[in-house]
Amino acid sequence: MAFAITQSCCADASCVAACPVNCIHPTPDEPDFTSTDMLFVDPRACIDCGACADACPVDAVHPVERLTGPLAGYAEVNAAYYDDRPVAESVSPLFHEWGPPSFGPGTPAGAEPLDVAVVGTGPAGMYAARELLLHSPSRVTLIDRMATPGGLVRYGVAPDHPATRRIAESFAHMHAHPRVRMRLGVEARPDELSARHDAVVWAVGASASRELGVPGEELPGSVDADTVVGWYNGRPDVPADAVEPASRVVVVGTGNVAIDIARVLTADPDDLAGTPIAPHALVALRSGAARSGVPREVVLLGRRGPETVAATAPELRELLGRAAVPVVVDDHDPRIAPSLDGPGAGLLRDAARTPVDWSAPPAGPRVVFRFHSAPDRIDGVGRVRSVRTVGVDIPAGLVVRAVGHRGRPVPGLPFDDARGVIPHDAGRVAGRPGHYVVGWIKRGASGGIGANRRCAAETVGSLLDDAAAGRLPARRRPWSRWRTAVRG
Numbered sequence: 206m207a208f209a210i211t212q213s214c215c216a217d218a219s220c221v222a223a224c225p226v227n228c229i230h231p232t233p234d235e236p237d238f239t240s241t242d243m244l245f246v247d248p249r250a251c252i253d254c255g256a257c258a259d260a261c262p263v264d265a266v267h268p269v270e271r272l273t274g275p276l277a278g279y280a281e282v283n284a285a286y287y288d289d290r291p292v293a294e295s296v297s298p299l300f301h302e303w304g305p306p307s308f309g310p311g312t313p314a315g316a317e318p319l320d321v322a323v324v325g326t327g328p329a330g331m332y333a334a335r336e337l338l339l340h341s342p343s344r345v346t347l348i349d350r351m352a353t354p355g356g357l358v359r360y361g362v363a364p365d366h367p368a369t370r371r372i373a374e375s376f377a378h379m380h381a382h383p384r385v386r387m388r389l390g391v392e393a394r395p396d397e398l399s400a401r402h403d404a405v406v407w408a409v410g411a412s413a414s415r416e417l418g419v420p421g422e423e424l425p426g427s428v429d430a431d432t433v434v435g436w437y438n439g440r441p442d443v444p445a446d447a448v449e450p451a452s453r454v455v456v457v458g459t460g461n462v463a464i465d466i467a468r469v470l471t472a473d474p475d476d477l478a479g480t481p482i483a484p485h486a487l488v489a490l491r492s493g494a495a496r497s498g499v500p501r502e503v504v505l506l507g508r509r510g511p512e513t514v515a516a517t518a519p520e521l522r523e524l525l526g527r528a529a530v531p532v533v534v535d536d537h538d539p540r541i542a543p544s545l546d547g548p549g550a551g552l553l554r555d556a557a558r559t560p561v562d563w564s565a566p567p568a569g570p571r572v573v574f575r576f577h578s579a580p581d582r583i584d585g586v587g588r589v590r591s592v593r594t595v596g597v598d599i600p601a602g603l604v605v606r607a608v609g610h611r612g613r614p615v616p617g618l619p620f621d622d623a624r625g626v627i628p629h630d631a632g633r634v635a636g637r638p639g640h641y642v643v644g645w646i647k648r649g650a651s652g653g654i655g656a657n658r659r660c661a662a663e664t665v666g667s668l669l670d671d672a673a674a675g676r677l678p679a680r681r682r683p684w685s686r687w688r689t690a691v692r693g
């Protein structure tokens with residue numbers, strides 16, 4: 206037997222160092238690591254010790270004999286990663302090969318502790334705080350505008366992904382660290398913070414949704430993905446009536462967030478009842494299904510063909526694996542069949558293909574992918590009624606734009622408006638000594654939770670190097686008076 210890594214893996218690589226036989230790949234120093242959605246256990250080398258399962262913060266690793274239901278296929282998924290890797294290459298020596306010693310960043314012995322403000326308590330802020338606490342005697346002030354910490358782990362990750370949300374527990378250990386203090390419900394400002402801290406790390410995420418730029422986008426019933434996700438996760442600034450589920454919902458986009466929304470809106474409300482879904486969302490999903498008489502149909506519009514689907518394999522595998530909710534590709538365009546039969550089609554080649562008659566009522570519950578179909582406009586009088594795309598009107602009561610996120614400017618810091626990020630050099634904010642960036646506001650809105658770990662290591666490395674080299678600006682006020690540095 207062996208262990209296998211499953212759907213909730215966020216590729217943070219915690220298990221790699223735990224494995225005594227080096228049979229989890231790709232490792233962070235292997236080329237595939239930057240592009241992989243998840244890591245894989247080599248069943249030929251696994252000695253079944255379970256160390257990886259203990260190390261995993263999101264409960265993604267299980268013995269293969271216990272993989273049932275939606276996780277059943279993951280033994281094969283793990284093994285398949287090693288198919289084209291010869292045994293001699295993949296079955297490693299019993300212990301890791303030791304490279305030259307490498308010493309992480311740190312502060313010189315005897316140096317005064319740094320006082321660092323970390324703005325944002327999402328994954329990037331928490332990984333940055335952890336790096337600072339591990340590698341230096343720094344004192345860390347964690348600041349967030351929300352009263353509840355966690356960023357997108359709390360208000361983004363779907364409620365039916367409880368294993369992924371569990372990473373919040375490992376971050377929460379740091380909230381009580383003796384060198385950490387928490388300031389929640391406050392909006393941070395650069396000059397005030399830098400006056401009282403040696404350095405400020407901005408981990409403010411990318412909270413603005415990209416727009417479609419089509420007429421009708423502003424109609425009631427047309428919302429962005431951020432609103433829907435905040436609605437079903439109970440984010441305090443999203444009103445309970447911000448989203449009205451309809452019997453047909455059009456989601457523009459085919460990325461992971463679009464898939465999350467399709468999955469939650471088509472789920473049986475009884476299955477969602479045991480999750481942390483916001484009570485008002487559950488009530489609306491139940492009553493919407495009862496009112497319309499049919500379960501919801503969600504249509505995902507992709508601008509290009511099936512080979513360009515942005516969602517990761519684990520998300521698609523989960524969507525395709527639900528017996529009660531079929532997934533259909535609308536076979537409306539002669540380019541679709543060759544794409545689905547071609548090498549780049551991925552998992553969608555297993556979905557049913559049929560031309561969809563959009564004049565008929567929704568056949569839900571189901572999820573329909575419609576490719577080569579950028580929306581031309583959203584129509585309706587006083588409320589969304591349909592979406593016009595390549596010559597067809599798709600009737601819909603709710604339209605969700607899920608075409609990506611971008612960062613918002615932080616007053617007083619430079620901003621790259623084209624990319625929606627704060628410009629930086631290895632995490633150092635351009636032209637603002639003592640200010641650093643990490644996470645989605647640094648890299649742009651892509652990558653799962655684990656990607657922020659490496660990103661934080663780079664940023665904190667730069668910060669500690671600057672501290673050791675005397676490149677941090679002198680702060681103007683003592684740390685003890687920090688309370689006035691942030692405003693509610």
Ligand SMILES: Cc1cc2nc3c(=O)[nH]c(=O)nc-3n(C[C@H](O)[C@H](O)[C@H](O)COP(=O)(O)OP(=O)(O)OC[C@H]3O[C@@H](n4cnc5c(N)ncnc54)[C@H](O)[C@@H]3O)c2cc1C
Pocket residue numbers: 214215324325326327328329330348349350351354355356357358361362363366369391392393408409410411434462465643644645646651652653654655657
């Ligand atoms: C809907 C959705 C679902 C996702 N699901 C998954 C998943 O299942 N698995 C996975 O691996 N990845 C998932 N991701 C990706 C993952 O959430 C991101 O990689 C990660 O959250 C980015 O971390 P961050 O810390 O940069 O940003 P965020 O998590 O957005 O954190 C930013 C924090 O900064 C705070 N903030 C912003 N501005 C200020 C200010 N001026 N003052 C004080 N505080 C401020 C915010 O309140 C927030 O708490 C998902 C992303 C989205 C959008």
Ligand code: SF4
Pocket residue numbers: 207208223224225226227228229246247250251252253254255256257258
């Ligand atoms: S069970 Fe043990 S040997 Fe197998 S992958 Fe996990 S840590 Fe490695």
Ligand code: SF4
Pocket residue numbers: 210211213214215216217218219220221243244260261262263264265266655
């Ligand atoms: S989430 Fe991290 S620890 Fe868990 S399986 Fe994935 S890479 Fe390993």
